[in-house]
Amino acid sequence: MVEFFNAILEFLDTGIYTFFTELYAWLIIKYTTYKIGFLLTMLQFSWDVAKEILVQLSITQEIENALATLPPETVSHLSFFNVISGINLILNAAITRFVMRFTGL
Numbered sequence: 001m002v003e004f005f006n007a008i009l010e011f012l013d014t015g016i017y018t019f020f021t022e023l024y025a026w027l028i029i030k031y032t033t034y035k036i037g038f039l040l041t042m043l044q045f046s047w048d049v050a051k052e053i054l055v056q057l058s059i060t061q062e063i064e065n066a067l068a069t070l071p072p073e074t075v076s077h078l079s080f081f082n083v084i085s086g087i088n089l090i091l092n093a094a095i096t097r098f099v100m101r102f103t104g105l
Contacts, residue, residue, distance in 0.1 A: 042105055050096040059091060 054060065067075050067084070078084050 039105065042100070042103060046096050046099040046103060046105070049099045050092065053095055053099070054092070060088070063087065 063084070067078075070078075
């Protein structure tokens with residue numbers, strides 16, 4: 001009988017702290033997992049919207065038209081140093097960032 005009360009006293013003394021620590025850790029892990037999943041889903045959604053914006057504004061066509069006015073030697077140098085790909089990458093990132101801010105992320 002005394003052992004029973006000692007077990008209850010030990011649980012109240014140390015067991016509750018351990019229980020709530022593990023519960024809080026579990027809740028934080030679940031929250032973090034769901035939040036990262038949500039952010040990845042929203043990132044994919046934002047990228048899809050950004051691609052559609054790029055298609056609607058026909059920015060790629062405008063870049064190609066601007067490159068057509070340059071001398072061929074200059075275009076080959078820009079292509080060699082991947083400047084055109086860099087501009088395209090920066091443009092895609094900027095529009096995706098705009099859409100993410102618009103959605104509140």
